Amino acid sequence: MQIVLKLFISLRNVDKIIPTIWRSYFSFFQGVKSANSKLFNPDSYRDCNEAEMEKNIQIVGFILSSSLIINSKIMRILFLFLLLNFSLINNILSQQKTVIDYYTYCNARYGYCIKYPAGLTPQPEAQNGDGRIFTNKKGIEVLRVYGARYDDFETGRYIPLLRHFSSELRGGRFKDHLKREIIYSKSGKDFFVISGTENGKIFYQKVIEQRTDTDTTVAVAFLQYTETEKVFYNEVAKMIFTSFK
Numbered sequence: 001m002q003i004v005l006k007l008f009i010s011l012r013n014v015d016k017i018i019p020t021i022w023r024s025y026f027s028f029f030q031g032v033k034s035a036n037s038k039l040f041n042p043d044s045y046r047d048c049n050e051a052e053m054e055k056n057i058q059i060v061g062f063i064l065s066s067s068l069i070i071n072s073k074i075m076r077i078l079f080l081f082l083l084l085n086f087s088l089i090n091n092i093l094s095q096q097k098t099v100i101d102y103y104t105y106c107n108a109r110y111g112y113c114i115k116y117p118a119g120l121t122p123q124p125e126a127q128n129g130d131g132r133i134f135t136n137k138k139g140i141e142v143l144r145v146y147g148a149r150y151d152d153f154e155t156g157r158y159i160p161l162l163r164h165f166s167s168e169l170r171g172g173r174f175k176d177h178l179k180r181e182i183i184y185s186k187s188g189k190d191f192f193v194i195s196g197t198e199n200g201k202i203f204y205q206k207v208i209e210q211r212t213d214t215d216t217t218v219a220v221a222f223l224q225y226t227e228t229e230k231v232f233y234n235e236v237a238k239m240i241f242t243s244f245k
Helices: 002-010 019-036 042-047 050-069 073-084 086-094 161-169 227-243
Strands: 102-106 113-117 131-135 141-148 181-187 191-198 201-211 216-225
Touching: 102 227, 113 227, 161 181, 161 191, 161 201, 201 227, 216 227
Parallel strands: none
Antiparallel strands: 102 113, 131 141, 141 216, 181 191, 191 201, 201 216
């Protein structure tokens, strides 16, 4: 499959190599092409990751084989109707997703817990015990979690979560995130989330407020990944951040 896939990506003029299948594909599914240009444009696969390509190649294979088999005009119309409801095919393939294993990290000092995918490697906990970093197979940081006090430097008093949220939207307390492009943000009674792009990567940040009878602290989870990894991490992020408590 990998060899075939690489050949599929590298060929710009596929119609010159396999004219019968290619022309059949264009003549029968020309009306569907605009519905999902990425799926029906071979050149666009150059920017896909392996998961995206594997999924879309399965669909294209299904389309091509079906177009050659179906001869009845009525059946072709029915098949086209099904294809236009692309989500049906997509849902079938999505059920074949690889099961992802998760581990749980709990921090004793600040009392928070979070799940992380087995593909990430936890690094040694910070010397002050506030959290740890998780890296991918290349040793690149993907997930960082830590607890902290968020007190005013002058008064020593805890800064309310809403002010913390507002500060992050403006580039952070230390102005170290001024180049962020924020796409989504939301705040609640005891949390806020921010997501977008920064330094060429997609990021997702969640801050939760933790109150006790004597103290108030925050716990922070920060996930970052490249565009080519988004299919995997967009799915994984749901588990990571819903488990963060």
